[in-house]
Amino acid sequence: MTAVLDRIGLAFIRLFEQTGIWFRMLWRTITWTIRPPFEVGEWLRQMVRLGVDSIPVVFLTAMFTGMVLALQTYIGFSRVHAQDFVGSVVALAMLRELSPVLVALMVTGRVGSSIAAEIGTMRVTEQIDALKTLATNPVQYLFVPRVISGIVMLPLLTILGDALGIYGGYIVTVKLMGANPVLYMDNSYKFLEMNDIWSGVIKSAAFGLILTLTGCVRGYYTTGGAEGVGRSTTQAVVSASLIILLTDFFLTKLLF
Amino acid sequence: MPIISLEHLDKNLGGKQVLRDMSIDVDRGESLVIVGGSGQGKSVTLKHIIGLMRPDRGRVVIDGNDICSMTEMAVNQVRRRFGMSFQEGALFDSMSVFENIAFPLRRHTKMDEEQIRTRVEECLELVHLHNVDSKRPSELSGGMRRRVGFARAISLKPEILLFDEPTTGLDPVISDVIAELIREMDQTLNTTTVTITHDMKVAFKIADRVAMLYDGRIIEEGTPDEFQRSTNPIVQQFIDGRAEGPLTERE
Numbered sequence: 170m171t172a173v174l175d176r177i178g179l180a181f182i183r184l185f186e187q188t189g190i191w192f193r194m195l196w197r198t199i200t201w202t203i204r205p206p207f208e209v210g211e212w213l214r215q216m217v218r219l220g221v222d223s224i225p226v227v228f229l230t231a232m233f234t235g236m237v238l239a240l241q242t243y244i245g246f247s248r249v250h251a252q253d254f255v256g257s258v259v260a261l262a263m264l265r266e267l268s269p270v271l272v273a274l275m276v277t278g279r280v281g282s283s284i285a286a287e288i289g290t291m292r293v294t295e296q297i298d299a300l301k302t303l304a305t306n307p308v309q310y311l312f313v314p315r316v317i318s319g320i321v322m323l324p325l326l327t328i329l330g331d332a333l334g335i336y337g338g339y340i341v342t343v344k345l346m347g348a349n350p351v352l353y354m355d356n357s358y359k360f361l362e363m364n365d366i367w368s369g370v371i372k373s374a375a376f377g378l379i380l381t382l383t384g385c386v387r388g389y390y391t392t393g394g395a396e397g398v399g400r401s402t403t404q405a406v407v408s409a410s411l412i413i414l415l416t417d418f419f420l421t422k423l424l425f
Numbered sequence: 426m427p428i429i430s431l432e433h434l435d436k437n438l439g440g441k442q443v444l445r446d447m448s449i450d451v452d453r454g455e456s457l458v459i460v461g462g463s464g465q466g467k468s469v470t471l472k473h474i475i476g477l478m479r480p481d482r483g484r485v486v487i488d489g490n491d492i493c494s495m496t497e498m499a500v501n502q503v504r505r506r507f508g509m510s511f512q513e514g515a516l517f518d519s520m521s522v523f524e525n526i527a528f529p530l531r532r533h534t535k536m537d538e539e540q541i542r543t544r545v546e547e548c549l550e551l552v553h554l555h556n557v558d559s560k561r562p563s564e565l566s567g568g569m570r571r572r573v574g575f576a577r578a579i580s581l582k583p584e585i586l587l588f589d590e591p592t593t594g595l596d597p598v599i600s601d602v603i604a605e606l607i608r609e610m611d612q613t614l615n616t617t618t619v620t621i622t623h624d625m626k627v628a629f630k631i632a633d634r635v636a637m638l639y640d641g642r643i644i645e646e647g648t649p650d651e652f653q654r655s656t657n658p659i660v661q662q663f664i665d666g667r668a669e670g671p672l673t674e675r676e
Contacts, residue, residue, distance in 0.1 A: 206532070287519075295515040298477055302509040303529045303577075304501040 187408075194308070194386045195378075198316050201309040211314040219280045219315070219381070220322030224329070226275050231330035234267055235259055235337030243346050252348060256357035259338035261365060268330035269369045270417055273323060273376035277409045281384040284315055285405035288388025289398040297389070307389070315381045323377030324370045331369065372420050376413050383409035426489065428453045428585065428617050429474055434483035436469055436641075443469050444480070445641035456611050456618040458628040460663065461638035462672065467621040468512075470638065471589055474619065475507050476500045487585075505533060508578030508616075509587040513594075514570035516562035516577070522549075523558035526577045533581060548576040551613070552606060568599040575606070579614060586610065588620040592627050604630040625664050629653075637663065639672075 239259050246252045288311055291297050300307050335357060343350045387405035391397045427450035436444040443466045451457045461467050472478040473485050476492045484491050492500050516525050526545045530536055536544065545558065552572040562570060571591060578586060588607060592600035604627045611618045611631070622628055628635055629649045636646035637660055645652065645660045653664065662670030 291517075294513060294518075295511045296517055298472070299509070299511055299515040299517070301477055302475055302504060302507060303532070304504045305529075305532055306497070306501070 190390070191382070191386055194312070194389070195382060197308045198312045198382065198385075201306060202313050202317065204309065208310070208314060211310075212317050215314040215318035216322050219276065219318045220326060223276050223279055223322075223326060226279055227272050227326050227330050228333060230271050230275050231263070231268055231333040232337040234271055235263055235334030236341045238262060238267070238334070239338035239341040240345075243342055243348075252342075252346075253352055254356055255342050255348070256335075256338065256353040256355075257360045259342075260335050260357040260361055263334035263338075264331050264361070264365045264369045266369070266417075266421075268334055269327045269373040269376060270413065272326050272330045273373060273380060273413050274410055276319075276323065276326065276377075277380040277384075277406055277413065280319075281380040281409045282402045282406050284381060284384030285388040285391075286398055286402045288385055289391035289401040292389060292391045293394050293398060311389075312382070312385045315385055316378060319377030319381030320374050321377070323373040323380075327369055327373035328366075331366070368421070368424065371424070372417060375416060375420060379412050379416060380409045383412065427451055428488050429619070430484075430486040431470070431473065432484045432486065434470075434473060434480040434485070436466075436473070436478065436480050438469070443641055444473075447483075447638075447642045449636055449643050449646070451617060451619055453617055454615065455633045456608075456620070456631055458632035458635050459619065459621045459638050459643075460623060460625065460628050460635060461621075462623060462663070465638050466641050467623075467638055468589055471509075471587055471619065471621055475504060475509055475587060505581060506584045507587060508581065508583035508585070510571065510574045510578045510589065510591060512590045513567075514562065514574035516570060516573055518562050520562075521558065522560050522562065522565070522573050525562070525573060526558075526580050529577065529581050544580060545576075548580050549573075551579065551610065552576045568595055568603065571595070571603055572606070575610065579610065582614070583616065585617045585619070586614075588618070588622075590622055591620060592622065592624050600624065600627060601630070603627075607631045625666070 239255055242255045242258045243252055246255055246258075288297075291311075297307050300310060339350070339353060339357075342348045342353055384405045387401040387408070391401040393400070429451040431447060431449050434444045434447045435442070447466070447470065449457075449459075459467055459470060469478060473480055474487075476485070479493050485493050487503055487506075490503060492503055495503070516522075517528065520528070523545055526548055527541050530541050530544055549555070549558065552575045554569065554572050554576065557565065557569065557573070562573065565573065591607060592603050595603065607618065607620065608631045610616070618631070620628075620631060632649055634646060635649055635652040636643050637652075638644075639659055645655050645657050647655070652660070655661065659671050662672050
């Protein structure tokens, strides 16, 4: 019995410890962002890696999500003769929720993991120590460009996802189900407010911060050789995904 | 006044007391080699000198400044006077050899591309490497990686050079070549050098003074001759590399 309680207690202590480390590294990242030198070249390189290279994944994810969403709502809505409103549902769901969250989760799997693996390998092969001995702060050199690229590129990817999702819904409803194209597009826009777009974009910027910083922190605190790098990579994806889903609820509830 | 002075360092890592009241001074211009078995705190000592670790108790004084009480920005200023070479080289594997050596120059000097190229070539020349600047670290042999690591360490013309196990994992011939190179660099660059190793042959070759670290403290130090004549049975067992003796009985 005490052993069980022990483990529960330890798990909680670890959770608090990890949370503390995460916020401390967030603070250090912020303070190192505003200090020169500004490595704009490195920022751009990371933006290409996180943003541009993720376009194919985002393309497929958003397009098919829009398509399946249209298909499902069409089947349900036609039972109550409300199929004209499929466009509104697809647009609202994509903009406010699905595009930001799914894009963030896909990018976490693609980039969050590779950030953790890269920085983790640098840790276990002493490259992080080498950076320090060359009078270079690892937070400034490694964290800042990655976190900035996350905050900048995720909203852009999300907007791309919005457009593709709506287009995917259009294809299914109009081409496959034979709905009226003018009515579909009209209904897609009619019930939208600017806030629907902004809420998704702001959330995705927060997700961009979460997934890159989690990857960096997990990599930075890697111990134990190749096995440790593997563990950090997995933990980066799992914890970033969880934090994204939790934050999503609270951000939606609090802000919008 | 010694340029490096470690004063009464205590360090506990993960419940293990790695350093116990450990003190040693390094004089300007000398080559000190710290020897000792695995897990006796050699690497930890080196990491304290350059501020990668901070002691639980005690002071690390570099040229009169206690780096343990400094902010990170101030420690970075002190670190520019150091060059450190790591066990496996610790080269940045996302960059070419040229970019590795140019990295500190780009960050800490105002040199233009032409000057950087000249300096990188000088450094590669000093470690006797040719035609490798466009290669990736993964394409190099172990001995070459160490040398590129040396070249990167000396690119900012440091006053103090630190070598962490420079010959571990190399064959005896290459080990000797690397030891020669360290000796040569120490003399031509006129630096203070601290090397840690468990290879006694290398130690005697490059040292002005040898110190032995055992159980978290220095148990013997002196010139290579004095060290070899030490009456301490632990030191004698380590020099001879014997399986029987006080070092192994304890375990």
